Amino acid sequence: MDSIKAFGRKFIPFLPFLIAFLAVLVAAYHIQFYR
Amino acid sequence: MENPTNPGTDSLAPPTAGFLAQNPLLREFLRDQVPMIVVVFGLGLLAAHLQYGFVPGGDVAFPIAGVRVPLWHLVWMGFWTGYLMAIVGEASGIFSLPYSMSVLEFTSVSVSPTSLITTFLNPFGALLGYWRGKQWNLDLALWLCIGAILGSPIGPFIRVYWLSDPVPFKAVIGIVLFFMSVHLWIQTTSWYLQRTTRQREFKERFDKMMQARLADGEAPSGLPSDFRIVTEERSWKRLTISYWGERRSFSVPAMVLIGFIVGIVASALGVGGGFMLVPILVSFYGLPMYVLVAGTIPFVIVLSITGLISYTLTLPMLTGVSIPPDWSFGLFVAAGAIFGAWLGSKTQKFIPEKYLKSMLGTITGVVGILYVANYFWRLPFQI
Numbered sequence: 001m002d003s004i005k006a007f008g009r010k011f012i013p014f015l016p017f018l019i020a021f022l023a024v025l026v027a028a029y030h031i032q033f034y035r
Numbered sequence: 036m037e038n039p040t041n042p043g044t045d046s047l048a049p050p051t052a053g054f055l056a057q058n059p060l061l062r063e064f065l066r067d068q069v070p071m072i073v074v075v076f077g078l079g080l081l082a083a084h085l086q087y088g089f090v091p092g093g094d095v096a097f098p099i100a101g102v103r104v105p106l107w108h109l110v111w112m113g114f115w116t117g118y119l120m121a122i123v124g125e126a127s128g129i130f131s132l133p134y135s136m137s138v139l140e141f142t143s144v145s146v147s148p149t150s151l152i153t154t155f156l157n158p159f160g161a162l163l164g165y166w167r168g169k170q171w172n173l174d175l176a177l178w179l180c181i182g183a184i185l186g187s188p189i190g191p192f193i194r195v196y197w198l199s200d201p202v203p204f205k206a207v208i209g210i211v212l213f214f215m216s217v218h219l220w221i222q223t224t225s226w227y228l229q230r231t232t233r234q235r236e237f238k239e240r241f242d243k244m245m246q247a248r249l250a251d252g253e254a255p256s257g258l259p260s261d262f263r264i265v266t267e268e269r270s271w272k273r274l275t276i277s278y279w280g281e282r283r284s285f286s287v288p289a290m291v292l293i294g295f296i297v298g299i300v301a302s303a304l305g306v307g308g309g310f311m312l313v314p315i316l317v318s319f320y321g322l323p324m325y326v327l328v329a330g331t332i333p334f335v336i337v338l339s340i341t342g343l344i345s346y347t348l349t350l351p352m353l354t355g356v357s358i359p360p361d362w363s364f365g366l367f368v369a370a371g372a373i374f375g376a377w378l379g380s381k382t383q384k385f386i387p388e389k390y391l392k393s394m395l396g397t398i399t400g401v402v403g404i405l406y407v408a409n410y411f412w413r414l415p416f417q418i
């Protein structure tokens with residue numbers, strides 16, 4: 001459990017950048033298949 | 036009856052109780068956020084049935100929005116806009132609105148009241164936490180909210196009579212995005228950081244206390260038990276508050292005027308107004324984020340509901356023009372935004388703000404310039 005928490009702490013600073021990257025991918029997917 | 040494998044605990048107690056006791060954030064999420072997210076998503080399904088008789092999505096277009104978009108995409112849009120904006124300390128509407136228009140192609144006037152549904156519901160998850168943490172002062176919120184009540188009914192008329200066409204509307208959104216980009220970039224400069232030394236000292240004192248809480252196994256986002264935002268002086272002219280040894284004074288007419296102007300602009304666009312109110316309260320009054328939420332969160336809720344009432348009731352009654360929001364669209368986005376805003380507020384302290392603000396400042400700046408440029412020259416691509 002502690003190792004998961006430690007990994008989480010290290011991962012959190014990258015989370016907004018990962019989310020922003022995924023947002024761009026999902027937007028591209030939508031433009032390609034739903035418009 | 037004592038638990039033989041873990042002396043000192045009750046063997047009859049469910050095993051999850053101990054697990055949740057050791058994970059206060061998970062407990063808070065399950066207790067406060069999950070019920071709210073489930074209820075708002077359920078309201079979205081109910082609203083779809085009541086408004087259309089079916090649930091729109093990826094196969095069948097949302098009739099008012101006029102777009103096909105899967106429900107998961109709406110929840111995802113709410114999540115990421117709510118998350119990123121909670122980290123930089125402003126409402127999610129200013130991100131979700133351009134995304135709805137440019138990516139989802141929801142460009143009718145109804146996008147504004149639909150966005151107000153999200154900005155109305157989005158802060159409730161955070162509001163619960165702030166109320167429990169005593170980050171609450173009705174006197175601070177009152178005059179801003181009165182300004183919002185006076186100003187936000189005017190915005191929808193501006194939207195319908197002067198900004199109903201998507202191109203000039205996007206140009207105005209572009210100006211707002213550019214303003215926000217400049218604000219985000221300024222926050223990364225050493226000049227700004229030196230200028231806000233007092234706020235930084237307050238934050239450092241606060242962060243030390245947070246570390247102590249973490250070491251004790253408590254939730255890092257909690258506040259000290261002695262934290263209060265206390266009203267020192269209250270009159271028609273002046274309001275003075277104090278919090279944790281700090282003291283701030285406000286002119287009441289100025290607070291009402293700020294709420295009024297932000298109310299007009301925000302309801303005309305269909306956003307919560309945090310993008311204007313937060314910089315004003317930080318720059319002019321030097322309020323730290325932990326305190327200004329006591330004013331901005333109730334302000335965004337009041338502004339959104341009065342703006343929504345103006346779009347759905349006042350505007351049709353006075354002009355005969357009906358601008359219905361797409362209730363289900365807004366509620367599905369809100370379900371994701373509640374979770375995103377909560378997660379953002381809990382992880383904010385661990386995020387390298389400088390890089391994030393630079394990145395978001397660049398994106399909002401580029402989109403803002405393109406929106407404004409598209410008004411003067413037809414761009415070779417669709418935006």
